[in-house]
Amino acid sequence: MAGVDPNSPEAVTAYLTQLWQDVLRVGEVRPEDDFFALGGDSMQLVRMLVTVSSELGRELDSDLFFQRPSIATLVRIVTEG
Numbered sequence: 001m002a003g004v005d006p007n008s009p010e011a012v013t014a015y016l017t018q019l020w021q022d023v024l025r026v027g028e029v030r031p032e033d034d035f036f037a038l039g040g041d042s043m044q045l046v047r048m049l050v051t052v053s054s055e056l057g058r059e060l061d062s063d064l065f066f067q068r069p070s071i072a073t074l075v076r077i078v079t080e081g
Contacts, residue, residue, distance in 0.1 A: 006056040012078050016052070016071045023048050035069035047068075052078065 004015045013031060020029045023040050035045065049060050052074065058081040063075055 004048060006055060006058055006078050006081070009075050012056070012075045013071060016074055019051065020071060030070065031061050031072040031075070032070050035065075036077075040069075 005011045009052055010079055017029050017031075020033075020035070020038070021027065023032055023044050024035075026042055030039065035048075040048075045062075045065075049062060049065070052058070053060050058076070058078050060081075064077060066072075
């Protein structure tokens with residue numbers, strides 16, 4: 001999903017929603033859903049964080065994500081980064 005504006009919360013939310021659906025193989029994902037409660041594991045997390053960092057050009061704070069493993073948290077990390 002190249003061309004995502006990392007400064008746009010709406011664009012980042014849409015991008016991350018699609019990425020989580022692909023990585024976790026689930027149908028519906030809400031911004032407040034917990035990555036691990038949806039079946040995510042540490043290997044999927046690493047893959048997802050590397051993809052987000054690479055695609056959006058932002059370094060991600062995985063410690064903050066572990067405190068609240070949701071799309072909403074990642075959107076905040078990416079857009080404020």
